[in-house]
Amino acid sequence: MNLRPVGPRTxxxxxDRDARRPPAFGDRDxxxxxxxxxxxxxxxxxxxxxxxxxxALLVVLQGRDASGKDGxxxxxxxxxxxxxxxxxxxxxxTELERSHDFLWRIHAAVPPRGYIGIFNRSxxxxxxxxxxxxxxxxxxxxxxxxxINDFERMLSLNGVxxxxxxxxxxxxxxxxxxxxxxxxxxxxxxxxxxxxxxRKLWSAYTRAYRDALRKCSTPWAPWYVVPADSKTVRNYxxxxxxxxxxxxxxxxxxxxxxxxxxxxxx
Amino acid sequence: MNLRPVGPRTxxxxxDRDARRPPAFGDRDxxxxxxxxxxxxxxxxxxxxxxxxxxALLVVLQGRDASGKDGxxxxxxxxxxxxxxxxxxxxxxTELERSHDFLWRIHAAVPPRGYIGIFNRSxxxxxxxxxxxxxxxxxxxxxxxxxINDFERMLSLNGVxxxxxxxxxxxxxxxxxxxxxxxxxxxxxxxxxxxxxxRKLWSAYTRAYRDALRKCSTPWAPWYVVPADSKTVRNYxxxxxxxxxxxxxxxxxxxxxxxxxxxxxx
Numbered sequence: 001m002n003l004r005p006v007g008p009r010t011x012x013x014x015x016d017r018d019a020r021r022p023p024a025f026g027d028r029d030x031x032x033x034x035x036x037x038x039x040x041x042x043x044x045x046x047x048x049x050x051x052x053x054x055x056a057l058l059v060v061l062q063g064r065d066a067s068g069k070d071g072x073x074x075x076x077x078x079x080x081x082x083x084x085x086x087x088x089x090x091x092x093x094t095e096l097e098r099s100h101d102f103l104w105r106i107h108a109a110v111p112p113r114g115y116i117g118i119f120n121r122s123x124x125x126x127x128x129x130x131x132x133x134x135x136x137x138x139x140x141x142x143x144x145x146x147x148i149n150d151f152e153r154m155l156s157l158n159g160v161x162x163x164x165x166x167x168x169x170x171x172x173x174x175x176x177x178x179x180x181x182x183x184x185x186x187x188x189x190x191x192x193x194x195x196x197x198x199r200k201l202w203s204a205y206t207r208a209y210r211d212a213l214r215k216c217s218t219p220w221a222p223w224y225v226v227p228a229d230s231k232t233v234r235n236y237x238x239x240x241x242x243x244x245x246x247x248x249x250x251x252x253x254x255x256x257x258x259x260x261x262x263x264x265x266x
Numbered sequence: 267m268n269l270r271p272v273g274p275r276t277x278x279x280x281x282d283r284d285a286r287r288p289p290a291f292g293d294r295d296x297x298x299x300x301x302x303x304x305x306x307x308x309x310x311x312x313x314x315x316x317x318x319x320x321x322a323l324l325v326v327l328q329g330r331d332a333s334g335k336d337g338x339x340x341x342x343x344x345x346x347x348x349x350x351x352x353x354x355x356x357x358x359x360t361e362l363e364r365s366h367d368f369l370w371r372i373h374a375a376v377p378p379r380g381y382i383g384i385f386n387r388s389x390x391x392x393x394x395x396x397x398x399x400x401x402x403x404x405x406x407x408x409x410x411x412x413x414i415n416d417f418e419r420m421l422s423l424n425g426v427x428x429x430x431x432x433x434x435x436x437x438x439x440x441x442x443x444x445x446x447x448x449x450x451x452x453x454x455x456x457x458x459x460x461x462x463x464x465r466k467l468w469s470a471y472t473r474a475y476r477d478a479l480r481k482c483s484t485p486w487a488p489w490y491v492v493p494a495d496s497k498t499v500r501n502y503x504x505x506x507x508x509x510x511x512x513x514x515x516x517x518x519x520x521x522x523x524x525x526x527x528x529x530x531x532x
Contacts, residue, residue: 047452051452051455070347073347073348073349074347074348074349077348078344081336081339081340082339082340082343082348082351082353082384083336083339083340083353083355083386085348085353086352086353087348087349087351087352089349118348120349175531175532178531179531182522182526182527182529182531185519185521186313186317186519188522188527189317189519189520189522191522191526193526193529196529196531199531199532253451253452253455254455255451255455256448256454256455256457260448260457260459261448261454263448263459263462265441265444265445265448265462265465266441266465
């Protein structure tokens with residue numbers, strides 16, 4: 001089973017059921033070994049990305065609290081050379097950031113050619129939390145979908161390949177992960193009282209995600225809904241999309257000029 | 267065997283012999299398993315670094331071409347969460363960078379608290395290549411050692427723990443690695459004709475490194491000379507210094523307020 005990008009006809013209920021481990025994935029160990037193979041393959045594909053310096057890859061990760069954004073970053077890119085990976089976590093904007101347009105801090109973090117950039121949250125917060133918590137009036141956030149599409153198209157025309165993943169976790173699974181976090185002394189610092197407030201706004205967030213995914217899944221920057229209740233399946237599906245995309249770019253190792261290849265090393 | 271920082275009485279011949287695998291390291295597999303343990307330990311220590319947000323760690327890697335800077339980045343930090351790791355590779359300065367002081371681009375890349383920053387080359391190029399290739403007059407580069415020490419002290423007083431490693435590879439080992447590179451179609455794009463020119467300037471670089479290490483190994487930002495002919499030993503020794511340093515910081519997971527720990531998740 002491979003993920004397909006959100007399209008005009010995608011059913012976007014984002015119900016709890018859609019977050020579950022898809023039945024197509026049988027044996028747990030089998031998925032694990034498929035994942036290991038894809039993670040290794042991503043490492044090889046990344047070497048070509050670095051060497052050819054032809055494109056950048058931008059991976060946008062969005063999802064509710066505890067949906068596994070950190071886990072994806074940790075696992076999916078485990079075979080990659082950190083030299084060519086840049087993670088940017090977008091939190092509450094600073095005063096300086098708020099004094100600019102909402103894409104200013106995003107643009108500054110876009111990966112250069114040869115790099116994989118990973119956005120842990122992104123400009124989509126400006127149509128998600130900003131909308132749900134009414135941090136800006138409707139006329140402001142509702143104009144942003146088109147601005148985002150224009151911005152992403154410009155990037156893709158200038159060497160950036162964009163993939164966007166919504167980690168779709170169910171309400172029940174989030175509850176269990178929150179409880180685990182609260183009880184693990186090495187994990188509970190990740191917990192914020194605000195996480196519970198966002199949980200109470202579950203449906204409002206669902207509506208906001210639905211609009212963002214529908215309005216901003218484009219041929220140049222597709223959105224994928226990833227069933228994220230199972231961590232292994234989530235990681236596998238994401239790695240697979242990334243690998244298919246990178247492999248479709250047909251990146252090659254540059255050939256060294258023959259006169260250099262013949263150089264003698266004394 | 268543990269590395270000791272360069273001190274006023276350190277013998278700094280930087281001869282080929284010092285680059286070899288130290289005899290204290292016997293069995294190859296034994297070192298590999300020691301390394302694996304340290305790499306895993308670094309992952310755990312990094313969790314505390316992230317959680318406590320008390321300090322940043324800055325790891326500076328310097329060394330001749332093919333001394334293994336990329337390999338260190340790939341192996342040593344393999345157990346780390348990429349979310350908290352930032353690698354910056356410093357190449358030939360851009361026009362914008364050259365229009366600033368030499369520490370401007372360095373300062374911008376210093377890791378914030380909670381992060382591990384890795385510098386693949388650094389401000390030390392400004393007293394190495396700049397000196398050897400006469401890219402600036404002596405009065406300019408010779409004034410930089412003190413400027414670097416002041417800058418690094420300021421950082422360390424403001425939450426940045428600094429460790430600097432010179433990957434010391436022998437002339438013979440570099441030769442073999444260059445030849446390997448030239449013959450590997452997936453590696454030879456890394457090769458630059460300039461690498462051979464630098465190789466011809468071997469002794470001039472040795473002198474420049476010697477001065478940099480001697481003048482800029484300080485209690486707040488020590489230099490370590492890493493014997494780098496053996497990759498495993500090199501990686502092990504570096505990881506060990508990092509771990510001892512991080513563990514000496516006594517970083518703790520923050521405790522969640524009791525009223526938060528008692529929150530109910532509905």
